[in-house]
Amino acid sequence: MNANVKIEAESAAPLSTASRVPAWMARLGRVGLHNLLPPIAITLLFLLVWEMLCSSPASALPPPTQVFSDTWELIANPFYDNGGNDVGMAWQILASLERVAYGYALAVVAGVGLGVLVGQSTWAMRGLDPIFQVLRTVPPLAWLPLSLAGFQDSNPSAIFVIFITAIWPIIINTSVGIRNIPEDYRNVARVLRLNGIEYFVKIMLPAAAPYIFSGLRIGVGLSWLAIVAAEMLVGGVGIGFFIWDAWNASLISDIVLALVYVGIVGFILDRLVAWAGRLVTRGTSEG
Amino acid sequence: MSKSYLSIEKVFKSFSRGGVTSQVLSDINLQVERGQYISIIGHSGCGKSTVLNIVAGLLDASSGVVILDGKEVSGPGPDRSLVFQNHSLLPWLTVYENVQIAVDKVFGRSKSRSERDEWIRHNLNMVHMGHALDKRPGEISGGMKQRVGIARALAMQPKVLLLDEPFGALDALTRAHLQDEVMRIQAELHNTVIMITHDVDEAVLLSDRIVMMTNGPSAAIGEILDIDLPRPRDRIALAEDPKYNQYRQAVLRFLYEKQRKKATA
Numbered sequence: 001m002n003a004n005v006k007i008e009a010e011s012a013a014p015l016s017t018a019s020r021v022p023a024w025m026a027r028l029g030r031v032g033l034h035n036l037l038p039p040i041a042i043t044l045l046f047l048l049v050w051e052m053l054c055s056s057p058a059s060a061l062p063p064p065t066q067v068f069s070d071t072w073e074l075i076a077n078p079f080y081d082n083g084g085n086d087v088g089m090a091w092q093i094l095a096s097l098e099r100v101a102y103g104y105a106l107a108v109v110a111g112v113g114l115g116v117l118v119g120q121s122t123w124a125m126r127g128l129d130p131i132f133q134v135l136r137t138v139p140p141l142a143w144l145p146l147s148l149a150g151f152q153d154s155n156p157s158a159i160f161v162i163f164i165t166a167i168w169p170i171i172i173n174t175s176v177g178i179r180n181i182p183e184d185y186r187n188v189a190r191v192l193r194l195n196g197i198e199y200f201v202k203i204m205l206p207a208a209a210p211y212i213f214s215g216l217r218i219g220v221g222l223s224w225l226a227i228v229a230a231e232m233l234v235g236g237v238g239i240g241f242f243i244w245d246a247w248n249a250s251l252i253s254d255i256v257l258a259l260v261y262v263g264i265v266g267f268i269l270d271r272l273v274a275w276a277g278r279l280v281t282r283g284t285s286e287g
Numbered sequence: 288m289s290k291s292y293l294s295i296e297k298v299f300k301s302f303s304r305g306g307v308t309s310q311v312l313s314d315i316n317l318q319v320e321r322g323q324y325i326s327i328i329g330h331s332g333c334g335k336s337t338v339l340n341i342v343a344g345l346l347d348a349s350s351g352v353v354i355l356d357g358k359e360v361s362g363p364g365p366d367r368s369l370v371f372q373n374h375s376l377l378p379w380l381t382v383y384e385n386v387q388i389a390v391d392k393v394f395g396r397s398k399s400r401s402e403r404d405e406w407i408r409h410n411l412n413m414v415h416m417g418h419a420l421d422k423r424p425g426e427i428s429g430g431m432k433q434r435v436g437i438a439r440a441l442a443m444q445p446k447v448l449l450l451d452e453p454f455g456a457l458d459a460l461t462r463a464h465l466q467d468e469v470m471r472i473q474a475e476l477h478n479t480v481i482m483i484t485h486d487v488d489e490a491v492l493l494s495d496r497i498v499m500m501t502n503g504p505s506a507a508i509g510e511i512l513d514i515d516l517p518r519p520r521d522r523i524a525l526a527e528d529p530k531y532n533q534y535r536q537a538v539l540r541f542l543y544e545k546q547r548k549k550a551t552a
Contacts, residue, residue, distance in 0.1 A: 184375035187345055190363040192392045192443075202388060206379040282379075 062253050070253035085237055085245065089257070093265055095237040096227050099155070100269075103162025104223045111167040111219070112212060115174020116204065125175070136168035140226035144233055154234035158227065165226040166219035173218070177211025178204060206281075213277030220273045224266040239265075291318035292479060293342070293447055298351035300337055310505040311337050315351070317498060317508065319447070322477040326490040328538065329500030330546065335483045338500075339449050342481060343367050356446055365393045368440035372452040374432040376424040376439075383420040386411060386439045393443045410442040411435070413472060430461035434468070441472070450482040454489065463522065466493060474519060487542070491534045492522060499541045509546060512537055 047064045054063040062070065078090035118125045118132075143164050147157040181204065189203050205212075231240025239258055246254035300312040311334045319325055327335045340346040342353050344363035353360040355367065368389075376385045386407045394403055411417050414434040424432055433453060440448055453469075454462040466489060473480065473493075484490050490497045494514050501509040514534055516525065525531040 182375075184371055184373065185377065187363070187369070187371070188375055188377070190345060191343065191365060191367070191369055192389055193364055194392065198392075203377070206377070209379075 062256070067253040067256045070251075071257040074254065074257060085241070087237060089239075089242075089261060092237060092239045092242045092258075093261060096231060096239045097265070099158050099231075099238065100162055100220075100223045100227050103159040103227075104166050104220060106159075107163045107166035107170055107219060107223070108216060110163075111170025111215070112174050114167075115171045115212070115215070116178055116200070118171065119175035119178025119208070129175075132168060132171060136172075140165040140222070141229050141233070144230055148234075154236060158230045158234050158238075161226055161230045162223045166223045169218035169222065170212070170215040173211045173215025174208060177208030180211070181207045209281045210277070213273070213281060217270060217273045217277065220269050221266065224262075224269055228262055292321040292323075292356060293317075293319040293481075294354045295319075295338070295342065296352050296354065298338070298341060298348045298353065300334070300341065300346070300349050311503060312341075312348075313505040313507045315508060317511075319479060319481065321479055323495045324473055324480045324482070324493055325496050325498060326482045326484050326494040327498045327500060328484055328487070328490045328542070329506065330502055330542065331485060333500045333503045334506040335500055336451055339369075339451050339481060339483050342447070343369050343449050345369075365389070365443040366446045367449055368443040368445035369449045369451060370433070370436045370440045370453045372455050374424070374429075374436040374456075376432055376435055378424045381421050381423055382411065382416060382427070382435050383407060385424070385435055386442050389439050390442050406442060410438040413441070413475075414438045414468060428461075430457050430465060433457065433465060437465075437469070437472075441476070441478070445478070447479045447481060450480060452483050452485070454486070455484075462489075467522070469493065470518075470520065487535055487538045490538060491516075491531060492520060492525065497534075497538060499538065499546075502546050510541055 051063045051065060053059070054061050068075075074089050078088040080088045081091065114128070118128050140161050143161050144157060147160040147164075148154070151157045151160065185203050185207055189199050194202065227238070228240040228243065231238035232244040235241050239262055243255055243258045243262075246252075246258065295315055295317040298312060298315040299310070301308050301310045303309075315338060317325075327338060329335045337346060341348050342355075342360065344360050344367065360367070376382075377388070380388065387403075390398075390403050390407050390410075394406065398406065408417060408420070411420065414437055416431060416434050416438060419427055419431065424435070427435075433456075437453070450469075454465055457465065470493060472478075482490075482493065491514060497512045497514060498508055499510045499512065500506050512534060516528070516531060516534075
């Protein structure tokens with residue numbers, strides 16, 4: 001919920017820079033009241049119910065107060081490094097983010113490329129689309145044994161799982177975007193005799209950008225879902241294996257803390273891609 | 288052989304879909320002199336846009352040829368620039384950039400960067416859009432978009448300017464205003480223009496010749512009317528002009544008596 005607060009405050013700030021300070025403060029107050037009060041109230045209520053349900057000594061799960069006191073060391077020192085897997089939460093998350101960055105970046109490049117191919121060429125669509133439709137239903141983790149066998153190493157295998165998870169929505173959305181480019185834009189390009197590269201850069205990418213970005217946004221969400229599961233199996237530093245490790249050591253409070261972090265990071269990733277999309281597709285849908 | 292600047296010779300067009308072939312155009316012949324303003328008028332669905340698209344090169348004729356300035360037309364090109372009914376500006380580019388993309392492509396080699404910049408501004412000023420260079424199409428009105436569309440088409444210095452119902456989507460006042468602008472620009476630049484329209488007044492006011500098309504399927508040129516009115520033309524003065532009204536009636540008679548749209552659902 002902390003992240004929620006932060007994001008809302010950031011998005012409110014640029015709106016109000018133009019006006020005078022009192023108005024600025026008043027607006028921030030109003031925005032705060034409208035957007036922050038409900039989630040804070042619900043969160044407090046949720047914590048209260050949780051506390052009541054889990055505070056009996058017989059409870060299998062710890063109440064929030066105990067989670068907080070158990071994990072205070074981890075919260076307060078996110079950057080400690082005792083070597084091996086015994087590093088702070090920040091390092092765990094950064095390690096996971098690094099894998100996601102590699103796998104997702106590859107998926108973006110390959111996904112947009114294949115999406116353009118499938119969107120442009122009817123022949124490619126007939127040939128590839130059925131294969132994509134089958135492969136995209138394969139659960140991310142089902143790829144892991146195969147990639148471990150292929151790469152003989154855990155890190156590239158995890159990256160591959162991210163790649164193969166994120167690529168399908170990117171391909172499919174890109175190809176739909178390409179196919180939906182209005183005939184008028186194509187005609188403009190034909191009258192101007194734009195060559196292939198010019199058409200790709202000046203017409204195709206901007207026209208399909210809203211679709212491409214909705215694919216990218218789904219893709220980043222799926223990547224983050226997949227990394228936690230993949231890391232549980234491949235081990236090493238990373239938030240997924242941290243959770244698995246905590247389970248094996250019966251540190252339930254650590255698991256709860258890790259889940260909160262995973263949720264917050266996933267939320268931020270989603271908003272980052274959405275924000276980048278808004279920045280890039282500014283104007284594209286107008287007309 | 289043709290001696291005209293633009294000649295459309297024995298053009299037939301049929302579309303086939305699922306084994307069914309429908310004849311759209313039948314034996315279209317038209318000679319256009321340099322600097323002439325031609326309107327093609329007819330009921331909707333008569334294939335007038337098909338004629339324009341064949342001249343533009345966006346469609347291929349099933350048989351027959353289009354010859355422009357001594358060369359056979361094959362495929363689209365900037366020597367036949369189009370103004371589309373729905374303006375077709377690229378919404379992610381500013382007004383300036385929408386013209387720039389055309390100018391850079393057509394004059395990228397022959398003009399320097401500063402010459403191109405000046406040429407873009409010149410064309411946008413000509414349609415009175417110099418004040419909105421950095422606006423995006425989503426931020427300007429329909430009439431303004433169409434002005435930018437015209438500027439983009441003119442900036443290519445086409446041999447023939449093709450207008451596909453350029454004012455069709457505009458309200459009456461904006462339309463009249465833009466028609467006057469087009470007449471003014473035409474008087475200045477002496478472009479060769481082919482305009483598709485279904486507006487009788489627009490056709491008579493703007494054109495040197497009106498090509499009236501019969502109803503489809505298998506549409507052909509029904510009549511060609513030469514409009515012998517002095518330029519510059521003034522729409523208010525012309526409203527009283529008996530010659531103008533004669534022309535108007537001739538076109539109306541063709542459309543509503545000879546080619547009355549059959550009551551098809």
